Each structure stands twice: as structure tokens, then as C-alpha cells.
Amino acid sequence: MNKNQWIDEDLLRRFESDGTDAHRLCTIDDGWAERFGAEVLISFRSNPARDRLLAEFQTWATSRKVQVNRVFGRFLPRKNEERERPILLQGSAGQTLQTTAAENHLKFGIDFDAGYSVGLFVDQRENRRFVRQIKPKKVLNCFAYTCSFAVAAARAGAQTVSVDLSRKSLERGRHNFALNELSTDGHQFIADDVRPVLRRLARRGEKFDMIILDPPTFSRTKGGAAFHVENDFEALIAAAVEIADRNARLLLSTNCETLTEQALERMARYSLKLSRRSGALHREPKPADFPPGAGARSIWMTLN
Numbered sequence: 417m418n419k420n421q422w423i424d425e426d427l428l429r430r431f432e433s434d435g436t437d438a439h440r441l442c443t444i445d446d447g448w449a450e451r452f453g454a455e456v457l458i459s460f461r462s463n464p465a466r467d468r469l470l471a472e473f474q475t476w477a478t479s480r481k482v483q484v485n486r487v488f489g490r491f492l493p494r495k496n497e498e499r500e501r502p503i504l505l506q507g508s509a510g511q512t513l514q515t516t517a518a519e520n521h522l523k524f525g526i527d528f529d530a531g532y533s534v535g536l537f538v539d540q541r542e543n544r545r546f547v548r549q550i551k552p553k554k555v556l557n558c559f560a561y562t563c564s565f566a567v568a569a570a571r572a573g574a575q576t577v578s579v580d581l582s583r584k585s586l587e588r589g590r591h592n593f594a595l596n597e598l599s600t601d602g603h604q605f606i607a608d609d610v611r612p613v614l615r616r617l618a619r620r621g622e623k624f625d626m627i628i629l630d631p632p633t634f635s636r637t638k639g640g641a642a643f644h645v646e647n648d649f650e651a652l653i654a655a656a657v658e659i660a661d662r663n664a665r666l667l668l669s670t671n672c673e674t675l676t677e678q679a680l681e682r683m684a685r686y687s688l689k690l691s692r693r694s695g696a697l698h699r700e701p702k703p704a705d706f707p708p709g710a711g712a713r714s715i716w717m718t719l720n
């Protein structure tokens with residue numbers, strides 16, 4: 417998939433046969449379009465980018481005979497503080513702003529009224545697929561958001577612990593379990609800062625065979641503790657390694673534009689050295705609907 421290309425018939429059919437209707441449609445320099453079930457979200461850095469994506473989407477949807485209910489638009493600001501929820505660009509107002517979308521036959525709640533992010537990061541699809549393939553037993557899902565990784569792990573039979581500052585996001589996570597008819601018995605949802613939680617789990621001697629680390633670029637707790645991924649990711653990985661079982665797998669992922677996969681690799685190797693453990697690194701294939709360089713940078717670390 418290249419920039420400026422809309423997904424072709426083959427990929428669209430592949431998504432359909434995989435039970436996936438949450439995916440990217442097109443990426444351009446100044447934005448992208450994504451589908452979430454019957455709804456489309458256009459993310460744009462400028463009004464010309466928004467107008468171009470909207471016009472090209474209409475041509476694409478007509479030629480592919482894809483039924484779309486509404487199109488939402490969301491401005492991509494430079495500063496996090498300027499992030500706003502999507503607005504309706506096309507389609508009738510007055511309908512519910514909540515819907516569901518599917519990924520590999522798992523359902524996820526989507527909410528165009530919940531804020532800047534609508535509930536599912538489609539660039540993590542291949543990582544969630546890997547979780548299901550590995551069938552871990554005990555998963556720590558840090559920075560869980562709406563618990564999509566926990567849902568994927570639970571579907572594969574794991575017990576999960578999801579940690580996020582936002583109680584609301586964790587509530588949406590519970591709803592995602594329910595959407596997939598997964599009981600939340602044996603699963604934990606902890607509304608707290610990941611860092612003290614990692615320390616507590618280490619003190620209790622808990623071990624996990626999979627740990628997901630997909631932090632935001634920047635955040636601040638209610639108590640004022642700041643998290644800067646560029647400065648704090650390395651310590652976070654080291655703390656996660658402490659509670660990783662033999663043969664555990666850790667996902668290191670980021671959207672921060674200044675952190676490359678090579679930088680993630682360096683951090684991973686440093687944390688192995690600190691803990692005097694060895695391990696191997698690998699990447700899952702890039703999602704087929706993303707052009708090179710777009711979407712999160714991710715690596716998996718398998719500990720020995």
C-alpha cells in the first residue's frame with residue numbers, strides 16, 4: 417500500500433473475509449481516512465486535505481459499492497491540548513454517535529462523542545493478531561485504553577490485567593468484553609498510573625507471559641506526574657522486564673514521531689542488559705492498509 421492510494425478490491429475482500437470492517441482506507445501527507453463499520457473518519461491537518469479525502473472517498477465508495485452511513489472529520493492539531501472530538505461532515509445528524517466495528521471477528525465499541533480518539537487504533541491489528549496466535553496465559557495490558565489487547569488475549573484464553581489512568585476507558589474495555597460475550601471474571605481493570613502498578617506487581621512477585629507497552633507520547637496524572645515517552649520508555653521497559661516470566665513476550669510500541677524502531681530496539685537491548693537477561697526481537701508485518709512509515713512503530717521482545 418502506498419501513500420495516496422485507496423485500498424483496492426482485493427484488500428477490501430480480504431478484510432471482509434477476515435471479519436474486519438475497521439481499517440484504514442487511504443493515507444496522504446496531510447491526513448488519512450479510516451472506516452469503522454458503517455462510519456468513516458477523516459483525519460486532516462488542513463482543510464484542503466479534508467476536502468480532498470472527502471471527495472476521493474466518495475468516488476472510491478461509489479466504485480467499490482461500499483455502503484456508508486456517515487462521514488466524520490477530525491482535525492489533527494500539533495499540540496495535544498488542542499485535540500477535539502470529531503464532527504459530522506456528511507450524513508444525517510441526530511443518530512446515535514456510538515457504533516461497533518469488527519476486527520478479525522472481534523467487536524469493538526466506537527464512540528464519535530467520547531473525545532479525539534474513537535475507541536480502536538487500527539494500526540495495532542497485526543499486533544493483536546499476534547497476541548491471539550501466541551495464546552498467552554497471563555497478560556498485563558499497560559496503557560490499556562479500551563482494552564482491545566485484553567479482549568484479543570481473553571479470546572485466546574488468557575487472564576488479563578488492564579491498567580489505564582482513565583476509568584472511563586476501562587469501562588469501555590469492560591463493554592468490549594461484553595460485546596464479545598467474554599466474561600470479565602478473572603480479569604482486572606486497574607485505574608492508575610502504570611509506573612506504581614508495575615512496582616506493586618514486582619513487590620508481590622507477580623509474573624506475566626505477555627506485557628503490552630503502548631504508551632502515549634505525553635501524559636500527566638491527576639497528581640501531576642508527567643510521562644514523556646522519549647525520556648521514560650526505557651525505565652518502563654526495564655520495570656516490565658522485572659515481572660516478565662521466562663519466555664515472556666513484550667510489545668514495545670509508540671506513535672511518537674521522534675522514536676524509530678531502531679530507538680525502540682536500543683531501549684529493549686539496554687533493558688535486557690540491565691536485567692542481565694537475554695532475548696530476541698522481532699517485528700510483526702506492517703498492516704497491509706498502511707503505507708511505509710505510517711502508523712505505530714512496534715517491536716516484540718521475547719525473553720529467555
Ligand SMILES: C[S@@+](CC[C@H](N)C(=O)[O-])C[C@H]1O[C@@H](n2cnc3c(N)ncnc32)[C@H](O)[C@@H]1O
Nearest residue numbers: 559560561564580581582608609610630632635
Ligand atoms: C496510545 S493509548 C493506548 C492504546 C491501546 N494500547 C490500544 O491499542 O488500544 C494511551 C492510553 O494511555 C493512558 N495513559 C496515559 N498515561 C498513563 C499512565 N501514566 N498510566 C496509565 N495509563 C496512562 C491514556 O489514558 C490512554 O488510554
